[in-house]
Amino acid sequence: MSSYIPLKNYFDAELAQFLANQISPLYSGFPSDTFIEGVSGSVEGLELKDRVAVISNELHKALALPYMDAIEVLKQILGPENKTEQGMFTNGYFLMPIAHYVEVYGLNEFEVSMDALYRITKRHTSEFAIRPYLLRYESLVLEKLQEWAVDENSHVRRLVSEGTRPRLxxxxxxxxxxxxxxxxxxxxxxxxxxxxxxxxxxxxxxxxxxxxxxxxxxxxxxxxxxxxxxxxxxxxxxxxxxxxxxxxxxxxxxxxxxxxx
CATH class of the missing domain: 1.25.40 (Serine Threonine Protein Phosphatase 5, Tetratricopeptide repeat)
Structure with a gap:
């Protein structure tokens, strides 16, 4: 019987290696070793949200690209959509730093970031990442949410409710x-x-x-x-x-x- 592993422990050098392996074939200038070392040297002793932020920040430094170019690379490693209503935090956990990347670095590119969050939530969740956009662009986000409320994908429809919860x-x-x-x-x-x-x-x-x-x-x-x-x-x-x-x-x-x- 396998022992329980806290979710936070998955956000470590091994995950950094996984992400580097996904990104390197798409972006030959990606400094995999530097990225992995940066994550490994910073996550120890941190809790989940801080670990996610470390990986997101190290991604930003390692990609060293304008946001519009970086997000095009990251969208290519999202993987297949989650066809079930389970596993968003287990099977899709590796996307948490990418959602955080959009949350932090994409605020000045509304349409591109909304598209990224739409794609991410079909595989993981964008319930946290969408909140800064809601605060900055409330009317524009509400227009999107009205569309997404009738989307065929249940993960997208759930985001309409979950992302706007006052006490999420x-x-x-x-x-x-x-x-x-x-x-x-x-x-x-x-x-x-x-x-x-x-x-x-x-x-x-x-x-x-x-x-x-x-x-x-x-x-x-x-x-x-x-x-x-x-x-x-x-x-x-x-x-x-x-x-x-x-x-x-x-x-x-x-x-x-x-x-x-």
């Missing part, structure tokens, strides 16, 4: 869009009846975040959604109300009793 785990907390919870809720309207459990869970988690910040607005919206869609969305609604159920909120308990949740 591992990420810095953000306020609701434009300070208005109904902007977040409007994004979720396209996803509330999603057939994917993967997306449903994200929508429920997003609603749970909102219920801690804007309780009345969230409950009102949930009741309206149930009137429109009926019991087929009960699981998502219950998941979204779980914190209020836990504290025995009377309005929520009555609502759940009424819908048979």
């Amino acid at each position: 785990p591992w990420a810095k907390r953000i306020d609701v869009l434009s300070g208005d919870p109904y902007k977040n809720l409007s994004l979720l309207e396209s996803l509330i009846t999603d057939h994917s459990k993967y997306v449903q869970k994200s929508v429920g988690n997003h609603l749970n975040d909102l219920s801690k910040m804007y309780k009345e607005e969230t409950i009102e919206w949930i009741k309206n959604m149930h009137m429109l869609h009926g019991n087929k969305i009960n699981w998502t609604l219950k998941h979204g109300l779980r914190s209020l159920i836990k504290v025995n909120d009377p309005d929520v308990l009555e609502f759940m009793r009424r819908i048979g949740g």
